[in-house]
Amino acid sequence: MDFEGEVFRAIALKHAKDPLSMKGARLMGGRFNPIGTPVLYTSLNRETVLAETNQLGLKPPPTVLFCYTVRIKRVLDLTVSDPVDVLAGATLQALKDCPYRAHIDRGEVVLTHVFADAARAAGYSALKIPSFAPRARLKPEEGGPMVNMVLFESALQPPNSVFCHDPEDWVGTYLGDKGYRG
Template identity: 40%
Template structure:
């Protein structure tokens, strides 16, 4: 089955723990712990289509007690992105929209496999580089969307590069030792 994919060109954003500011393109945290759209051991880079959404995602559960974050923008030109905010794509793939909002962490903690992990496995096996999904963060609205990458690098067709024109990000983690 051919995936209903698009080429995403533009900018995305990520607010992450300052501890990892020296490596904002790694996706290692998601690989270690898993996420809504990746099981542990599967690398993923979670980003948002708006800065406000990136902030909501990073402050999960604490929207009014802001914690320090490093906000990064990324320039993207990525083929193979599946837009699961599109009813046509959801229908073409036979996805139950309710599965996207599953309580993935609770399921994983109980030893169950969340349907979003199964979906991610299927899309990755089909050649998808990433997926656009609604944000499920507290206080997220209809314009809050995320783009999760499973394939990314410095060059097209999977270009996802942090914007740091002035070299402001640290080069290593020595300040955290």
């Protein structure tokens, strides 16, 4: 499927100079990217961003919420189909239950990374996936599912586009020179 719409991302203030940076994910790794592989973790609404950034219930550092307009070709939508139907070898439950951080820390193969690598190899530029945050709603009767978009590096390349909303140049004005492509 193709996706066109808004996505949101929370970034710690000290890193907010470059809202399109994939540096943190590349350096630390995450659920859908091994260390060294850049991605942008975004959500389809503000509430999901807050659930995602506060999974441990800790007091977050000062954080900036960014809104992006995206146009992405080839999005693997896991909100309508189980990955086992799309890329064999994984179920949505297996992706949710994967202790990816422990595997990363031990230098082990991570199921969610294998899955994301297969999606990239199949030509997808992003994953649309239910939020696995502990406080996430998964059922429409609870107010709608909370959904994330994991943007691979190809999502920032034509024919795709990712535009960060900053019409008054607040990033440049308050955080220093404009260091992003927006």
